[in-house]
Amino acid sequence: MGGRWKRLAVPAASLALLAGLVLFLRVDAVTVRLPRENNRLFAAVRVAAGDEVRLRYRHSVEKTLVEGVFVTGAGPVLQASETRMASVGSGLPNTRVQRTRREGSWLVVDEGLAPLKEGFDFFISAVNDTRMTISGTPVAVDTLASGSVIGIDVARIRLWDWILWRYGNLDWRKDGQ
Structure with a gap:
């Protein structure tokens, strides 16, 4: 019986270590939430x-192509x-000549890596033909109904939740916040 327990000790310890990592290890994720649908x-x-994070769209007034480029920073934080x-033209950042x-x-x-402490919201419109990528991975925001709002942020979460x-x-947040 003692030999059997010795054979099980290494796999059991490995399993416990893996479970601990999955439950307690934290990872960063850029999130896209729907504020009008209880987040x-x-x-x-x-x-x-x-x-x-790249958000590309056609400006609704000027009809010109615009792309916002954001970077994930330590903390984590989303930075412009x-x-x-x-x-x-109208509504575009044309006053930053320097x-x-x-x-x-x-x-x-150049937005100077300005931190966006709570992320930002973006209005989806069929007119804008919005496209989004996170680390090169496409996010299907173009499938959302015109009039939807997306909230973009970065969060540190448990690997298990991921x-x-x-x-x-x-969703790892059950409170809708």
């Missing part, structure tokens, strides 16, 4: 510091990196 989680993508636009440069057909405003979302589509 339902629409998408979440695991990220590391320095990963990019740059705003890229095909031209300037931080604006041209890259091919784009005018690029696994439940990734493989079971279960």
Whole structure:
């Protein structure tokens, strides 16, 4: 009987270590929530510091292409990196001459990695043809109904919660916050 327990000790210890990691290890994820639907989680993508979030859309007034580039920072925090636009006009950040440069057909405003402490919301409209990527992974915001609002942020969550979302589509926040 003693030999049997010795054979089980290593697998049992390994299993306990794995369970501890899954339950207590924290990972960062950029989240896309729907504030008008009780903050339902629409998408979440695991990220590391320095990963990019890109939100591209057609400006509803000027009809020019705009791309917001955000970076995940330590903490975690979402930071505004740059705003890229095909031209300037009403509602576009065209007053930052000292931080604006041209890259091919784009005018690029350096946003200085300004932290967005609570993320930001974005209005989805069919007119805007919105596209989003997180660390190069497309997020299907174009499938949302026109008039939807998305809340974009970054969060540190338990690996277990990430696994439940990734493989079971279960939101880790039950309180709707």
